[in-house]
Amino acid sequence: xxxxxxxxxxxxxxxxxxxxxxxxxxxxxxxxxxxxxxxxxxxxxxxxxxxxxxxxxxxxxxxxxxxxxxxxxxxxxxxxxxxxxxxxxxxxxxxxxxxxxxxxxxxxxxxxxxxxxxxxxxxxxxxxxxxxxxxxxxxxxxxxxxxxxxxxxxxxxxxxxxxxxxxxxxxxxxxxxxxxxx
Amino acid sequence: xxxxxxxxxxxxxxxxxxxxxxxxxxxxxxxxxxxxxxxxxxxxxxxxxxxxxxxxxxxxxxxxxxxxxxxxxxxxxxxxxxxxxxxxxxxxxxxxxxxxxxxxxxxxxxxxxxxxxxxxxxxxxxxxxxxxxxxxxxxxxxxxxx
Amino acid sequence: xxxxxxxxxxxxxxxxxxxxxxxxxxxxxxxxxxxxxxxxxxxxxxxxxxxxxxxxxxxxxxxxxxxxxxxxxxxxxxxxxxxxxxxxxxxxxxxxxxxxxxxxxxxxxxxxxxxxxxxxxxxxxxxxxxxxxxxxxxxxxxxxxxxxxxxxxxxxxxxxxxxxxxxxxxxxxxxxxxxxxxxxxxxxxxxxxxxxxxxxxxxxxxxxxxxxxxxxxxxxxxxxxxxxxxxxxxxxxxxxxxxxxxxxxxxxxxxxxxxxxxxxxxxxxxxxxxxxxxxxxxxxxxxxxxxxxxxxxxxxxxxxxxxxxxxxxxxxxxxxxxxxxxxxxxxxxxxxxxxxxxxxxxxxxxxxxxxxxxxxxxxxxxxxxxxxxxxxxxxxxxxxxxxxxxxxxxxxxxxxxxxxxxxxxxxxxxxxxxxxxxxxxxxxxxxxxxxxxxxxxxxxxxxxxxxxxxxxxxxxxxxxxxxxxxxxxxxxxxxxxxxxxxxxxxxxxxxxxxxxxxxxxxxxxxxxxxxxxxxxxxxxxxxxxxxxxxxxxxxxxxxxxxxxxxxxxxxxxxxxxxxxxxxxxxxxxxxxxxxxxxxxxxxxxxxxxxxxxxxxxxxxxxxxxxxxxxxxxxxxxxxxxxxxxxxxxxxxxxxxxxxxxxxxxxxx
Numbered sequence: 001x002x003x004x005x006x007x008x009x010x011x012x013x014x015x016x017x018x019x020x021x022x023x024x025x026x027x028x029x030x031x032x033x034x035x036x037x038x039x040x041x042x043x044x045x046x047x048x049x050x051x052x053x054x055x056x057x058x059x060x061x062x063x064x065x066x067x068x069x070x071x072x073x074x075x076x077x078x079x080x081x082x083x084x085x086x087x088x089x090x091x092x093x094x095x096x097x098x099x100x101x102x103x104x105x106x107x108x109x110x111x112x113x114x115x116x117x118x119x120x121x122x123x124x125x126x127x128x129x130x131x132x133x134x135x136x137x138x139x140x141x142x143x144x145x146x147x148x149x150x151x152x153x154x155x156x157x158x159x160x161x162x163x164x165x166x167x168x169x170x171x172x173x174x175x176x177x178x179x180x181x182x
Numbered sequence: 183x184x185x186x187x188x189x190x191x192x193x194x195x196x197x198x199x200x201x202x203x204x205x206x207x208x209x210x211x212x213x214x215x216x217x218x219x220x221x222x223x224x225x226x227x228x229x230x231x232x233x234x235x236x237x238x239x240x241x242x243x244x245x246x247x248x249x250x251x252x253x254x255x256x257x258x259x260x261x262x263x264x265x266x267x268x269x270x271x272x273x274x275x276x277x278x279x280x281x282x283x284x285x286x287x288x289x290x291x292x293x294x295x296x297x298x299x300x301x302x303x304x305x306x307x308x309x310x311x312x313x314x315x316x317x318x319x320x321x322x323x324x325x326x327x328x
Numbered sequence: 329x330x331x332x333x334x335x336x337x338x339x340x341x342x343x344x345x346x347x348x349x350x351x352x353x354x355x356x357x358x359x360x361x362x363x364x365x366x367x368x369x370x371x372x373x374x375x376x377x378x379x380x381x382x383x384x385x386x387x388x389x390x391x392x393x394x395x396x397x398x399x400x401x402x403x404x405x406x407x408x409x410x411x412x413x414x415x416x417x418x419x420x421x422x423x424x425x426x427x428x429x430x431x432x433x434x435x436x437x438x439x440x441x442x443x444x445x446x447x448x449x450x451x452x453x454x455x456x457x458x459x460x461x462x463x464x465x466x467x468x469x470x471x472x473x474x475x476x477x478x479x480x481x482x483x484x485x486x487x488x489x490x491x492x493x494x495x496x497x498x499x500x501x502x503x504x505x506x507x508x509x510x511x512x513x514x515x516x517x518x519x520x521x522x523x524x525x526x527x528x529x530x531x532x533x534x535x536x537x538x539x540x541x542x543x544x545x546x547x548x549x550x551x552x553x554x555x556x557x558x559x560x561x562x563x564x565x566x567x568x569x570x571x572x573x574x575x576x577x578x579x580x581x582x583x584x585x586x587x588x589x590x591x592x593x594x595x596x597x598x599x600x601x602x603x604x605x606x607x608x609x610x611x612x613x614x615x616x617x618x619x620x621x622x623x624x625x626x627x628x629x630x631x632x633x634x635x636x637x638x639x640x641x642x643x644x645x646x647x648x649x650x651x652x653x654x655x656x657x658x659x660x661x662x663x664x665x666x667x668x669x670x671x672x673x674x675x676x677x678x679x680x681x682x683x684x685x686x687x688x689x690x691x692x693x694x695x696x697x698x699x700x701x702x703x704x705x706x707x708x709x710x711x712x713x714x715x716x717x718x719x720x721x722x723x724x725x726x727x728x729x730x731x732x733x734x735x736x737x738x739x740x741x742x743x744x745x746x747x748x749x750x751x752x753x754x755x756x757x758x759x760x761x762x763x764x765x766x767x768x769x770x771x772x773x774x775x776x777x778x779x780x781x782x783x784x785x786x787x788x789x790x791x792x793x794x795x796x797x798x799x800x801x802x803x804x805x806x807x808x809x810x811x812x813x814x815x816x817x818x819x820x821x822x823x824x825x826x827x828x829x830x831x832x833x834x835x836x837x838x839x840x841x842x843x844x845x846x847x848x849x850x851x852x853x854x855x856x857x858x859x860x861x862x863x864x865x866x867x868x869x870x871x872x873x874x875x876x877x878x879x880x881x882x883x884x885x886x887x888x889x890x891x892x893x894x895x896x897x898x899x900x901x902x903x904x905x906x907x908x909x910x911x912x913x914x915x916x917x918x919x920x921x922x923x924x925x926x927x928x929x930x931x932x933x934x935x936x937x938x939x940x941x942x943x944x945x946x947x948x949x950x951x952x953x954x955x956x957x958x959x960x961x962x963x964x965x966x967x968x969x970x971x972x973x974x975x976x977x978x979x980x
Contacts, residue, residue, distance in 0.1 A: 007661040010605060011654040014612075018647050020698070023705040024625035025643060028636045031624060032232055035710060037273045104242050130246040137271035139229040139243065206841045206920065206928040225716060233570055233628060235714075238563045240919065278714025280699075285708055289699050289717070293692045293724040300684040300725075308677055311598075314669030315742075322595065322741045 036137050036156040043070070043145065043153045044135040048125035051102050051110055058099065058125035060151075067174050069098045070145040071121070071161075072133055074105040075113035077141040083160040087120035090166060096146075096174060097122035103133050103141055146170050206245075207252065215255045222251050222261060226268060227276050235278065331396050334384025335475040341377035341428070342465035344370050345458050348435075352455020353523075356448035364451040368439045371454060374461060375432045382429050385416055385474055395481030398422060398474040404487035404896050406867035414498045415488045420622060420638075421474035426501060427618075428464050430509045431457065438513060438538075444961065445534060452520035453513075460512055463645050471638050487896035490868070496556035504549030504576060508614040510542025511583060515611035515653065518604050522656040527600050527664055532593035535607070537960040539590060540813075543583045544951030550576050551944030562889075562902030562917040564837065564932045566940065569718040571626040574697045575617030578690045582610040585686040588679045595741055596668050598676060601661035602683070608657060612650045613690075619646055625701055673744035678736025685729040692721045719832075730785040730825060734760075734792040737818060752795050760788035772834045772935065782829025789822030810957035817950025820943045827939025836933040839919075843926040851933045853914060854878045859925055868894040868901075873927060875905060875916045889929075891918045913937045 038044075043060060050056035071087065073080040087098060100121035102110040107126055114124070127133050136145065139158070146155040154173050157165055210216040220237070226247060228239035236244040236251075247268075254264045268276050280286040348370035355363030385398075389412045394400040402415045402422070417426040435457045442450040468474075517535045521527040553576070558566040567573060586606040593603045620626050623639025670676040696713045703711035734756065738749040746753070764784035768774055793815045800807050836851045844859035858874040870892040877885050887905030894901065907914040912935045919928035 007601070007658045010608075011651065011658050014650055014654055018643065018651070020702060020705055021619070021625065021643055021646075024701045025623055025636050025639045027704055028624035028639065031626070031704075034229060034273055034275050037270055130243060131250075134243075134246060134250060135271065137273075139272070206922050208840060225714075227712060227714070233568070234563070238565075273710040275710035275712045277712055279716035280711060280713055285703070286711070289695065289713070290721075292695050293688070293721045296688045296691060297725060297728075300688055304681055304684055307680060308670075308672050311669045311676070312671060314667055315671065316669070318667065318669040318742075320596070320668055320742075 033158045034137070034139060036153075036158075038137055038145075038153050039156055041153060042151050043147050044132070046125070046127075046132040046135070048101070048127055048132060051100075051107060051124040051126045052114075052119075058123045062123065063097065063099060063147075064151055065149050067096045067149060068122075068147055069096055069170075070101060070136075070147060071098050072101045072103050072127075072136070072138050072141050072143045074103050074141050075109040076105065079160055080142045081117070083142050084117050084120070086161050086163060086166065088118050089163075090161075091120040095171070100124040101132065102126045103138065104128070104130050146173060148173075207248070210252065210255065218261060219252060219255055222255075222264060223248050225265075225277060225279050226251070227278055229272055229276060330384045330387050330391075331393070331475040331477065334381045334388075335473065337377040337380040337384065338425075338465060338469055338473075338475070341374045341381065341432075342462060342469060344374040344377065345461035345465055348374060348458030349455050349462055350458075352451045352453070352458055355455075356451050361447075364447055367451050367454050370458070371432075371435050371439050374458075375436050378429050378432045382416075382425060385422065385425060386413055388475075389413060389416055392485075393481075394483070394485050395477055395479070396474075397476045397478045400478055400482040400485045402485065402488050404485040404867065406895060407485070407488055407493075408866050410495075411488055411493050411497070415492070417501050418488050418492050418497065420635075421468070421472045423501060423505075424464065424468045424472050425474055427505055427509060428461065428468065430502070430505045431461050431464065431512065434506075434509055434513055435461070438516075449520050449524065452523055453516040456516035456519045457512060460516075460649065463649065467638075467641050467645065471635075471641055485896075487867070487894060490892065490894040490897060490899070490901045491560060493867075493894075494556065494560050496552060496560065500549060500552040500556055503545055503552055507542055507544075507546025507549045507583075508576075508579065508617070510538065510545055511579060511611040511614050513538040513542065514586065514607040518607035519653055519656060522604065522653075522660040525660055525663075527604065527660075529594055529597050532590050532603065533960060536587070536590045536594060537955040537957070539583065539607075539610075540587055540951050540955035543580070543587055544948045544955065546576070546580050546583060547944055547951060548948040550580060551941050551948070555941045558937075559904055559906055562904045562930070564904070564915050564917065564930060564934070566831075566937070569693075569696070569715050571628040571697050572617070572621050574693050574718075575613075575620050578693055579610050579613040579617065581686050581690040581693075582606055582613055585683045585690075586610050588682050592676050592679050596666075596670070596676060598666050598668050598670075599680075599683075600664040600666060601657075604657060604661060604664070606683075608650070608653045612646075612653070615642075615646055615649060619643060626697070670742050671744040673739060673746040675736065675739040675741045675744070677744070678732060678739050681732050682729065682736065685725045685732075688725040689722055689729070692725065693718065696721065727781075727785065730789060730821075733818065733821075734785075734788040737792055737814075738795065749795075753792070756791040756795065757788055760784050760791055763787055772830065776833040779829055779833040782833075783826050786822045786825035786829065789825065790819050793818040793822065808957055808959070809953050810959065813950045813952070813954025813957065815950070816953060817947050820946030820948075820950055823939050823943030823946060825943075827936050827941075827943055830936040831934055831940065834935045838931045839928065841922045841926050841928045843924070846926075848929075848931055850931050852879055853884075853933055855914075855916065855929075855931050857927070857929065860927065863890070865892065867896070868892045870903075871918070871921075873905070873916070873918050873929075875929070875931075877907065877914050885914065887914065887916045889916045889918045908938055910938060911936060 045060045047057055047059040050058050069090070073083075090096070090098060098121050100123070102124060105126070105128070107128075110124075110126065142160060144157040144161055145153050146157075148154050155170060157170070161170070210219055223237035224235045226236045228234045228236050228241065228244045228247070230241050230243050231239045234244075236247045251264060254267070265277060265281065274280070280289060282290060348367060351363050351367045351370060355367065388396045388399050389403055390409065392399075392403065392405055398419070398421050402418050403412050407415065415422075417423045435454060438450070438453060438457070514535055517531065517538070521531050553573070554566045557568075558564065586603065589599050589603040589606055592599045619639065619642045621628070622635065623642060624636055625639065696718055699713050700711045703709060735746070735753055738753060739746055740748075761784045764780045764787055767783055768780040772779060797807060797811060797815045800811065838848060838850050840848065842848055842857040844857060847854050847856040854877065856876045856878065858876060860871045860873045863870050863872045870890040872888050872890045875887045875889065876883050877887060885907040887907055889905035890903040892901045892903060893899070902917050904915055904917040912933055915930075915932035915934055917930040919930060922928055
């Protein structure tokens with residue numbers, strides 16, 4: 001009997017492996033997308049130059065007490081172009097203000113981009129050296145952070161905010177409805 | 183879809199062929215710090231081009247992360263503190279060397295454990311075969327070597 | 329028209345593969361010999377149509393046919409002819425076609441060399457290979473058809489990934505696939521034996537040359553990949569423990585164990601079920617590698633475009649093939665017992681240690697590669713495992729393995745008699761250690777302790793490998809290819825060990841911004857940067873730097889690294905400037921233009937790095953020599969067969 005058990009082991013081991021691979025397959029579309037450890041934590045503070053009003057400062061304190069979205073973008077970023085209409089739509093809805101952070105960009109190029117495509121942001125900050133972005137664990141653009149009135153990041157969107165993500169994952173959180181996690 | 187687009191965009195950016203090796207900053211004057219800098223920048227994964235260390239990645243965020251490491255070292259932080267800061271923002275994914283914890287204990291101990299098991303198996307098998315020698319009168323064909 | 333012919337040819341090949349599988353597996357059960365007789369015809373037909381498909385795809389590339397989607401994605405009107413052809417296997421669909429082609433080549437080889445094998449056994453082997461071909465062809469046609477058309481045709485192609493526009497693309501994948509797929513022959517031999525319910529020393533003798541040759545190709549394929557990464561990627565490294573690199577290394581380790589285990593089964597009829605398991609595992613790891621590269625479950629620089637839908641298909645294929653084989657194993661293995669004995673210092677014993685250590689090494693790499701996925705699957709969050717884990721974890725089983733090799737290769741079968749060779753073992757060991765310490769102190773500054781250890785182990789292997797051949801020549805004994813091959817292969821391993829050890833501990837590297845006219849000292853060498861100029865290639869524009877390297881006041885060599893921008897894909901690419909020599913490589917890669925003519929440069933002195941790949945080449949040569957030994961082509965003596973047949977009688 002013990003002899004038989006020994007030879008069944010490889011098959012049993014492989015069955016486990018197959019299950020693991022199947023689970024891995026299901027999770028595959030999200031490989032490479034880092035799950036942010038900042039979700040559920042206080043959003044890092046920042047105080048950055050204002051892109052649209054030279055000399056002014058955009059600080060994280062400015063929007064404390066209100067739901068808002070922090071959106072990291074750049075004029076060099078192709079996907080941000082895809083996302084832009086959605087951001088304008090969110091601005092139209094008027095539910096939450098969006099703070100833009102122009103990341104690793106030339107200020108002139110950033111302003112030109114907004115002039116050409118429209119400005120969906122309540123405030124736009126410039127992060128030329130990428131320090132704030134790193135504090136937020138940004139890996140690429142566009143990335144967005146949904147922050148609640150207490151200043152806690154409740155959701156991070158890696159990549160473009162699609163209508164589906166906005167409707168099904170972000171709005172419910174803002175409205176206090178159950179559902180819509182990360 | 184959006185995640186896929188970002189991932190594909192950055193992936194294609196990388197796969198399309200990028201240069202390596204762009205640390206333009208001069209070495210840290212203190213050789214001990216410089217050595218720690220080299221070690222740490224090889225331990226941290228570039229979060230954009232995810233299959234390179236920040237020491238080797240040419241993208242801007244890698245250079246900025248190297249800058250973070252450099253400034254932290256000069257400010258007197260320990261290696262563990264620097265790692266912890268990075269992990270707090272980017273998760274354990276950013277470390278090429280898994281930190282020792284209950285979660286990773288098995289991973290780190292596995293080779294040694296396997297060696298122990300292997301040694302045990304070897305002893306058992308050899309022991310049994312030595313016993314069988316007494317009843318084994320087969321002749322070994324010495325053609326070639328085997 | 330041509331792509332449609334290719335498409336149709338693939339369909340026919342698939343059907344013939346199915347016929348081959350059916351006839352091969354069911355045919356032997358029939359009393360009529362004509363079913364079994366027809367199998368070679370099915371093999372031939374499948375091969376012909378596979379060739380036609382390859383030819384059609386090649387023609388589509390050569391003729392710039394951008395109405396074929398795969399061609400449009402991987403070629404361009406400015407892509408030189410050489411790369412247009414090699415681009416055939418530059419991405420997922422075409423690489424599958426290459427896999428299928430190589431599989432049919434090996435199948436044809438089995439048919440041609442099968443004269444000494446029993447016909448029903450051969451039929452079953454071909455049947456299993458037919459099943460594998462069928463599975464791959466089905467997968468290709470269903471999810472990864474290279475002949476799909478674009479309507480309207482693309483005006484021009486997206487160009488081959490610039491990283492792949494290199495001569496190594498022509499050799500690395502074919503060599504690697506020949507190795508991966510070659511392991512399927514051992515796998516098929518194992519399945520045939522399990523189906524028939526008998527496995528004896530004769531079976532082992534048949535299987536050995538196939539396995540050794542597949543191993544040789546795999547060795548060459550992996551070495552080529554490493555060498556290519558070194559000179560092409562511009563980072564100066566040669567191995568990153570990337571998941572896909574690991575996926576090729578694991579089957580290599582298991583195949584190495586298999587070669588040695590087969591030797592024991594051949595010689596003494598021992599380790600039968602273990603050899604069987606290794607034969608199954610080796611090819612299973614090849615298949616697993618295919619899965620990992622194409623399904624997106626692991627983050628890797630090497631992945632083909634990740635597509636989980638394809639992943640499901642491959643996973644199902646894996647379950648059927650590997651699950652089936654392991655099921656057969658669970659059924660048949662219990663009856664494979666042997667009552668032979670051996671001494672602790674015998675060759676069998678050392679080969680047992682060899683196998684255990686190689687399998688541990690493979691398991692360590694497997695665990696490290698899979699750990700992130702396991703962590704994710706169990707909801708434990710992200711985990712990342714890189715060189716800082718793999719290097720020490722792999723060294724743990726590898727170092728004892730290397731040490732035991734030098735002793736074990738002198739051990740005799742059954743009784744060992746190590747005392748007979750005690751003098752040679754001690755002499756070679758002491759000499760190796762002395763030389764290693766001398767080299768360590770004299771040439772490399774006597775710093776890292778790993779260096780003399782690694783050099784000593786490598787040298788010991790080299791010297792030990794020479795003992796037996798030299799002894800035979802002196803005593804005027806025969807020198808069969810098998811003995812020569814073994815010595816050569818082990819010698820190559822020693823070389824590679826020395827190369828890796830020295831490179832890892834004695835590499836000098838400096839990254840910095842360098843102005844024109846400035847000289848940077850790296851070790852004993854002076855790298856003088858003399859500025860850049862613009863050059864044009866057939867499908868790229870480049871900035872070419874000139875770096876003059878001197879030593880002791882004399883200029884030795886001029887290196888011309890380039891920063892290329894390929895016209896189509898536009899992203900910059902580095903071509904390193906390398907001066908290769910037996911004792912060191914000088915390496916320069918350009919980073920960025922930092923203004924006023926200055927550039928950031930990576931400058932490296934890499935001592936003995938060439939030993940790594942030349943050592944691998946020597947290993948490959950050793951494997952080929954060994955596999956060609958004549959005794960594998962001779963039928964075994966009848967008396968032994970009779971004994972084997974009785975001993976291998978299944979218990980049931």
